Amino acid sequence: MSTYNFSHLQQLEAESIFIIREVAASFDKPVMLYSIGKDSSVMLRLAQKAFHPAPIPFPLMHVDTTFKFKEMIDFRGRMEKEIGFELLVWINQDGVKRGMNPFEFGSEEHTRVMKTDGLKQALDHYGFDAAYGGARRDEEKSRAKERIYSFRDRFHQWDPKNQRPELWNLYNNRVHKGESIRVFPLSNWTELDIWLYIMQEEIPIVPLYFADEREVVERDGNLIMVDDDRLPLEPGEKPQRKRVRFRTLGCYPLTGAIESDADTVPKIVQEMLLAKTSERQGRVIDADKSASMEEKKREGYF
Amino acid sequence: MITGSATGLPTNEAEVIAYLKRHGEKDMLRFLTAGSVDDGKSTLIGRLLYDSKMIYEDQLAAVIEDSTVHGTTDTDFDPALLTDGLKAEREQGITIDVAYRYFSTDKRNFIIADTPGHEQYTRNMATGASTCDLAVILIDARHGILEQTRRHSFIASLLGIRHLAVCVNKMDLVDYSQEVFERICLDYEGFAAKLEDVDMHFIPISALRGDNVVDQSENMPWFQGGSLLYYLERVPVSTDRNLIDMRFPVQYVLRPDLNYRGYCGTVASGILRKGNDVTILPSERTSRVASITTFSGEVEEAFPPMAVTVTLEDEVDVSRGDMIVHPNNQPHVAQDFEAVVVWMNDEPLKLNGSYLVKSTTNLVPATVTDLKYRFDINSLHRVDAETLHANEIGRVSLSTHRQICFDAYSRNRSTGCLIIVDRNTNATVGAGMILDREAAATSHVDAAAEPKSTHIRREVSGVSADDRVALLKQKPATLWLTGLSGSGKSTIARDLEQALHERGQACFILDGDNIRHGLNRDLGFSAADRTENIRRVSEVAALLNDAGLIVITSFISPYREDRAKAREIIGPDRFVEIHVDTPIEVCETRDPKGLYKKARAGEIAQFTGIDAPYDPPETPELTLKTAETPVDQSTTQIIAYLEEKSILAD
Numbered sequence: 001m002s003t004y005n006f007s008h009l010q011q012l013e014a015e016s017i018f019i020i021r022e023v024a025a026s027f028d029k030p031v032m033l034y035s036i037g038k039d040s041s042v043m044l045r046l047a048q049k050a051f052h053p054a055p056i057p058f059p060l061m062h063v064d065t066t067f068k069f070k071e072m073i074d075f076r077g078r079m080e081k082e083i084g085f086e087l088l089v090w091i092n093q094d095g096v097k098r099g100m101n102p103f104e105f106g107s108e109e110h111t112r113v114m115k116t117d118g119l120k121q122a123l124d125h126y127g128f129d130a131a132y133g134g135a136r137r138d139e140e141k142s143r144a145k146e147r148i149y150s151f152r153d154r155f156h157q158w159d160p161k162n163q164r165p166e167l168w169n170l171y172n173n174r175v176h177k178g179e180s181i182r183v184f185p186l187s188n189w190t191e192l193d194i195w196l197y198i199m200q201e202e203i204p205i206v207p208l209y210f211a212d213e214r215e216v217v218e219r220d221g222n223l224i225m226v227d228d229d230r231l232p233l234e235p236g237e238k239p240q241r242k243r244v245r246f247r248t249l250g251c252y253p254l255t256g257a258i259e260s261d262a263d264t265v266p267k268i269v270q271e272m273l274l275a276k277t278s279e280r281q282g283r284v285i286d287a288d289k290s291a292s293m294e295e296k297k298r299e300g301y302f
Numbered sequence: 303m304i305t306g307s308a309t310g311l312p313t314n315e316a317e318v319i320a321y322l323k324r325h326g327e328k329d330m331l332r333f334l335t336a337g338s339v340d341d342g343k344s345t346l347i348g349r350l351l352y353d354s355k356m357i358y359e360d361q362l363a364a365v366i367e368d369s370t371v372h373g374t375t376d377t378d379f380d381p382a383l384l385t386d387g388l389k390a391e392r393e394q395g396i397t398i399d400v401a402y403r404y405f406s407t408d409k410r411n412f413i414i415a416d417t418p419g420h421e422q423y424t425r426n427m428a429t430g431a432s433t434c435d436l437a438v439i440l441i442d443a444r445h446g447i448l449e450q451t452r453r454h455s456f457i458a459s460l461l462g463i464r465h466l467a468v469c470v471n472k473m474d475l476v477d478y479s480q481e482v483f484e485r486i487c488l489d490y491e492g493f494a495a496k497l498e499d500v501d502m503h504f505i506p507i508s509a510l511r512g513d514n515v516v517d518q519s520e521n522m523p524w525f526q527g528g529s530l531l532y533y534l535e536r537v538p539v540s541t542d543r544n545l546i547d548m549r550f551p552v553q554y555v556l557r558p559d560l561n562y563r564g565y566c567g568t569v570a571s572g573i574l575r576k577g578n579d580v581t582i583l584p585s586e587r588t589s590r591v592a593s594i595t596t597f598s599g600e601v602e603e604a605f606p607p608m609a610v611t612v613t614l615e616d617e618v619d620v621s622r623g624d625m626i627v628h629p630n631n632q633p634h635v636a637q638d639f640e641a642v643v644v645w646m647n648d649e650p651l652k653l654n655g656s657y658l659v660k661s662t663t664n665l666v667p668a669t670v671t672d673l674k675y676r677f678d679i680n681s682l683h684r685v686d687a688e689t690l691h692a693n694e695i696g697r698v699s700l701s702t703h704r705q706i707c708f709d710a711y712s713r714n715r716s717t718g719c720l721i722i723v724d725r726n727t728n729a730t731v732g733a734g735m736i737l738d739r740e741a742a743a744t745s746h747v748d749a750a751a752e753p754k755s756t757h758i759r760r761e762v763s764g765v766s767a768d769d770r771v772a773l774l775k776q777k778p779a780t781l782w783l784t785g786l787s788g789s790g791k792s793t794i795a796r797d798l799e800q801a802l803h804e805r806g807q808a809c810f811i812l813d814g815d816n817i818r819h820g821l822n823r824d825l826g827f828s829a830a831d832r833t834e835n836i837r838r839v840s841e842v843a844a845l846l847n848d849a850g851l852i853v854i855t856s857f858i859s860p861y862r863e864d865r866a867k868a869r870e871i872i873g874p875d876r877f878v879e880i881h882v883d884t885p886i887e888v889c890e891t892r893d894p895k896g897l898y899k900k901a902r903a904g905e906i907a908q909f910t911g912i913d914a915p916y917d918p919p920e921t922p923e924l925t926l927k928t929a930e931t932p933v934d935q936s937t938t939q940i941i942a943y944l945e946e947k948s949i950l951a952d
Contacts, residue, residue, distance in 0.1 A: 004545060004573070004605040008411040009326035017609035018553070018568045025554040025622055025663070049597035050566070052611070054558035137402050144401040144416075164730040165425055165646050167432035169568075170660045170721045174728035188413060190404045196322045266318035273318075 009200070012193060013046065016185040018169060019148060020050040020132065023183050024057055026173040027130040030183075031088070033119070034060040036072045037249045038205050039134035039186060041079075042194055045203050046185060047132075048083065059086040061131075063122060065114035066091060067102060067251035069227050075206045088126070092118035102253045103232055110251070120156045123180060130173075130181045138190045148187050154178040191272065199265040209268065211245040211260040222256030247272075325406065331539060333467075334415040334430040336454035337440030342471045346440065346509035347416055350531065351405050353516035400430045409535040424679070424693035425646035427454060428733055431461035432719070435539040438467045438530070443476045443506070447489050449680040455490075456679055459497040460642060460695070460735065462715045465537055466494075466502045469530060473522065474508040480524045496682055498712070503537070505530050543606055546907040547709065547828070548572025549633060549717050550626040551662035556611060564595065564611040565620055570662065570716035572628070574612070575603040578905055581629045582620050584705045588629060589614040606716070623664040625707040625717075630897075630906050632826050633707045633717055640674070641711075641720065641734035643698050645690035649724070649731065651698075653689065657731070661720040664706050668722070672699035690732075700734070710738030713828060738830055770850030774808050777949045778847035780872045781940065784859045784919060785882030786911045787897055788889035790928040790936075791856040794882060798854055798937045807950065809852040812839055827908050833864050840868040847876050852949070860910045862917035878947075880940065881922040886911045888929045 006014070023030050032047060034040050047056045062076060080087045092100075095113040102110040123131060137144050147163050149171045164172050175181060186194075198205060216223040217237045224231070225246075226239045231253055233239070244257035245268075262268045337343045403414040415430030417423075431437065437458040441451055458466065468490055476482045483506040494502060505514055506525050513519035514529045527533075549570040556564035578591045594601050595611040604610045612626065620626070627633060645651055651670060659668040676687035676696040690696045700720075711718030712735075722732035771777055781798070783791040795811050802809045818825065822838055825831040836859050843853045859865050869877040889911070890898045901909035908914040924943055926936045944950045 004543075005329065005540060006605075006607065007327045008330040011330055011607060014568060014607050014609040018607075021554045021566050021609070022663075026665070050609070051554075051556060052597040053562070053595070054556045054564070138404045144403060165429045165733070166730075167429050167721055167733045168715070168719045169433075170719065172660065172721065172723055172728070172730045173665075174658070174723055176728065188402070188404070190406075192322075192325060192406075196326045199319070199322060200326065264315065266315045266322070269322060270315070270318045273321075 009193060009196060012189055013049070013197070015169075015188065016043075016046045017050045019171070019183065019185040020047055022169075022171055023130050023132065023173070023181075024051070027181070029126070029128050030058045030130040030132065031123075031126065031128040032056075032058060032060045032132040033134075034062045034076070034087070035134065035249075036062065036068070036076050036206060037134070038198060038209060039136065039189075039194055041203050041205050042189075042197055043132065043134045043186060044079070044083070044085075045197075045201060056083075056085050059088050061088040061090060061122060061126075063115060063118045064089050064091045065110070065118070065251050066096065066100075067110075067114075067230075067253060069206070069208055069225070069249060069252045069255075071208050072206055072249060075204075079204070088122070090118055090122035090125075092121055101230070102251060107254050111254070123156065128180065129175055130183055132183045132185060134186050135184050136189050136191070136194075137184075137187050146184065146187065148184055149173070150182040150184065151175070152180050152182060156180070158182075192269070195265060195269050195272070199269075206249060208246045208249055210263045211243050211267075212263070213241050214244050214257065215239045216242050216244055216257055223258065224255075225252055225257055227252040324408075325411070328406065328409065328411050329540060330411045330413065331436060331534060331537070332413045332415065332434045333436040333438060333534065334417050334427070334434045334458070334463075335438045335440065336417055336427055336430075336458065337471070338442070338448055338450040341440040341442050342509045343416065343440055346438070346469070346471065346507070346515065346530075347403060347414055349509045349512055349515045350414075351403065353512060353531075400426050407531065407535055412534065424453070424457060424695070425644060425733075427457050428461055428644045428646075431458050431463055432733065434461075434463055435542060436465040436467060436534070436537060437463045438469055440469050440471050441486055441490070443470050443472045443479075443482055443486065446486050447493065451490075452493055452682070453679045455494060455497060456677075456682055457644075457695075459500055460644075462711060462735070464500055464542055465539065466500050467530060467533055467537075468502055468504045469509075470504065470506045471509055473506045473513060473519075474511050478506070478513075478519075478521045480522070483525070501537075503527075503533055505533065544571035544714050544716075545605060546572055547631055547633070547714060547826070548574055548578075548628045548907075549662075549707075549709070549714065550574055550612065551664075551707075551717070552620055552622055552624045552626065553663045555621060562613070563617070564613050565626070566609070566611045567626075567663070568609045569604050569606045571606050571714050572631070572907070573603055573605045573904070574610075574626075575905065576600075579629055580614070580626050581632065582618060583625045583627060583632065583707045584635045585619070585624070587616075587618045589616040589618050591615075623662075623706075625662065627707075628905065628907075630827060631908070633709045633714075634824055634826075635705050635707050636824060637702050637705050638671075638699065639708065640697060640699050640737045642677075642695060642737065643670075643690065643722065643732045643734040644695050645692055645732050647724065647729055647731035648692050649727075649729075650692075651690040651696075651732070656725050658723040658725055659700065659702055659706075659720050659734075660723060661706050661708055661736075662717055664704075665723075666702045666704050666706060667725070668700055668702040670698050670722075671701045674698065697737070698734075708736050710830075711735035712738060713830075767848070767850075774850045775951060776807050776850070776852060777876075778850050778852060779876050779878055779944070779949045780843040780847055780853040780855060780868075781878045781880055781944075782859070782865065782868060782872075783854065783856050783880050783882050784865060784922075785884060786886055786889045786916060787858055787909070788892045788894055789882040789884035790892075790926075790933070791858075791882050793933055794926065794928070794936050794940075795854045795856040797933050798940055801937050801941060802852065805950070807852060808850065809854060810846060812843060812846075812853060812855045812857075814857045817842075827914075829861075832861065833867075836861075836864040836868055837871070840871040843868075844872045844876075847872060858910050858916070860914065860916040862919070865919065878924070878943070879919055879922040880924045880926060881919045882928060882936075883918070883925050884928045 092114050100110055100113050147166045151164055152158055215226045217239050223244055245260045246257050262271045335343045401416040405412050415434055417427045417430035439455055470483050470486050487504045506522055507514040513521055516529055516531045518529055550567050551570055552565045552567050554566040576591050576594055581588050592613045592615045594604050654669050657668050658665055674697040675684040676694055678685050709717045718736045720734045721730050724731045785791050799809055799811050822835050825835050846853045900906045901912040910916050945952050
């Protein structure tokens with residue numbers, strides 16, 4: 001009997017597949033939020049696995065802030081073609097009309113309008129009652145208490161005092177009209193697990209994760225990539241070519257690169273093991289007080 | 303995940319790959335920490351994370367900064383601040399929810415469910431415990447066992463946690479006294495004797511100072527039991543899984559085209575193999591497993607907790623909520639059952655109110671029809687109650703609108719758990735552990751000895767037993783044939799029945815398979831079900847004997863104490879135990895139903911003689927050696943015995 005061992009990673013995979021299937025089976029209109037990042041790539045692979053040999057039975061949706069790295073958008077198109085899922089792209093047109101950008105409006109306003117509000121608009125527009133997200137509990141302190149099924153009211157708000165108890169694998173899928181659930185199938189994965197899985201399963205990820213010569217400027221201690229000509233250069237700033245990579249991917253003006261030679265997954269992991277800063281420090285948006293994520297979440301940020 | 307100063311890190315790509323593989327192949331332990339508000343839970347978790355060097359330096363930096371505002375210690379940092387997440391809680395200085403933490407060592411990966419100690423949060427503890435294999439129970443060395451300690455231990459045991467690491471914390475504040483530690487251990491053992499079947503391990507620690515948390519303490523040389531982490535890394539938990547009773551709840555039906563119909567699900571327990579005969583419940587249709595598919599290809603077998611897709615050889619109607627099982631090892635299929643329920647909502651339990659119950663992949667309307675009692679979770683006593691309020695625990699009867707498939711929680715955590723959902727608010731209001739009905743009934747009073755309802759009185763018939771003897775010209779008796787499968791019980795029973803009938807005697811066979819098709823269709827082959835099977839058969843035999851008939855029973859009835867119980871129910875003067883004593887080799891060669899073959903192939907679990915025991919009778923009234931004597935001689939032998947005992951007239 002002892003031969004029926006199941007490793008830690010196999011357990012995580014099985015648990016995620018269970019969750020993905022459970023949502024697909026018990027909600028009217030689920031959607032998978034696809035951020036094009038490495039966690040999304042793992043979640044996408046798990047969705048393929050969950051329904052193999054059938055195709056993924058729900059659409060993937062990308063909320064495009066119009067400031068994503070070009071390579072991310074290319075990668076998105078490539079995955080759509082290779083895997084053959086239904087892709088929805090949502091851009092907050094109100095934001096576009098207002099000429100929203102992170103430079104004049106600030107990172108917080110830009111993120112709120114293009115990402116948080118954009119997501120809410122899209123969910124309302126399509127009437128999705130469940131949305132899968134790739135967040136992990138180990139990412140940030142307040143995420144540690146997040147449920148796998150995170151209940152949101154009609155205004156997409158998360159109330160930390162009004163979350164449903166979650167026992168065993170018996171998830172409560174009941175929502176009233178207009179209410180929804182955010183689902184986090186990767187809740188129990190750690191960053192190391194994600195990388196290991198990408199390596200083991202040979203999951204394609206955006207090349208920006210790997211070190212390469214890229215044009216960057218140094219700003220407030222962050223290396224910002226000059227991804228297109230929309231990035232206004234401050235006086236004295238001069239783009240320089242450096243060998244850099246990204247630990248997380250978001251809007252290019254808001255995502256700091258790190259200098260690195262890691263151009264393979266094992267090298268990234270090696271670098272990570274030696275890292276003195278955690279993953280989210282590369283995001284300008286989280287650099288304020290430690291409870292900032294929690295406040296965003298209350299407003300409906302993922 | 304280790305900070306830069308640590309040694310032993312991989313330095314080249316090949317080493318990293320090997321490191322990653324080792325990380326992925328390690329197993330996983332999920333444990334929860336429970337303690338009262340000031341027992342130092344958060345400190346302990348912080349210490350585990352800190353000392354096992356799992357903390358990123360920037361998080362650590364943030365913590366050192368925070369300590370000046372929130373900190374409660376004068377040391378370098380307060381490990382508790384590593385684990386408290388929500389702002390409001392931090393400002394109140396308490397944890398109010400379940401938080402999950404991740405760390406790993408060379409031996410294992412860990413998920414900690416950090417659950418609160420505050421009195422009103424029983425529900426959070428139950429939530430955390432539901433997915434854990436082990437509980438760390440924290441006791442403040444200065445205060446010893448408190449009500450809350452008892453409550454936490456009880457909830458852990460109720461939720462099926464089989465391993466308790468009992469940590470006597472703050473040993474630094476009692477001068478690392480061995481006497482204090484030993485007294486607390488003794489107290490704890492005394493109270494824990496009431497808990498079901500738990501494995502306990504005691505450790506004296508100081509979470510704040512780091513004694514015996516990760517490293518063996520130098521302050522307590524008298525304790526050689528190893529640190530908490532040492533124990534957590536080594537306690538075996540994979541054997542807690544149920545690999546015997548195959549249960550595959552169908553989660554999702556795949557129909558990409560008309561030619562393919564796949565049933566997605568996660569193996570809840572037992573082992574599912576390609577080629578297995580299966581029964582689909584509750585419809586009881588049967589088929590055979592054609593394939594077990596995963597993304598990486600087909601597999602020969604699947605075990606818990608594998609997520610797979612199954613195809614069947616026949617076109618049978620299977621949908622979400624159905625359960626695929628082995629034909630001879632079935633769960634209960636019923637609408638009425640009992641459960642111990644933890645109430646989780648401020649709105650109290652409404653008896654006969656309208657709820658939904660979710661169990662495996664079923665969501666069905668249900669009502670709570672009865673509240674038997676509530677537990678006083680401090681004294682563990684049962685008290686009468688009108689309802690259950692938030693954080694109260696009680697035993698209830700539930701009635702679902704449709705049949706569901708389940709096992710007792712004590713036997714199968716995956717198929718014995720349920721949640722209760724309020725139909726109006728959609729809130730999850732309760733969590734239940736389904737009881738083994740027989741075990742539950744016998745825990746107070748012997749089900750065989752005393753009827754459940756006290757309103758039942760025996761009616762006295764006007765026709766006496768002697769009248770019936772005179773009419774039928776026979777004394778009633780139960781000829782209890784016991785022996786292995788294939789020993790010849792049914793053959794002898796049929797031959798004997800024929801012979802008795804020809805003599806003009808009134809007799810009747812109770813056959814194992816027939817009874818299991820009707821009266822006992824709800825029973826499987828677990829020890830408890832076998833016992834209940836025999837109890838019911840005994841009761842039926844007793845009634846038929848009361849009617850004056852001679853009853854021939856043909857049941858393996860492997861347990862000596864069950865047969866003793868049967869003798870008691872039927873009455874020693876009517877009970878004739880006949881051992882059909884056929885060696886297993888002979889039975890296996892005969893194998894009339896092909897069962898031995900299946901058992902040897904692992905398709906049938908708990909098969910008597912293969913992987914379930916048979917207690918041969920010590921002093922049977924008769925022994926028949928069927929390997930040496932033909933059937934008709936056995937019949938002759940029995941009839942001679944009946945004449946000798948004047949059951950039949952000469």
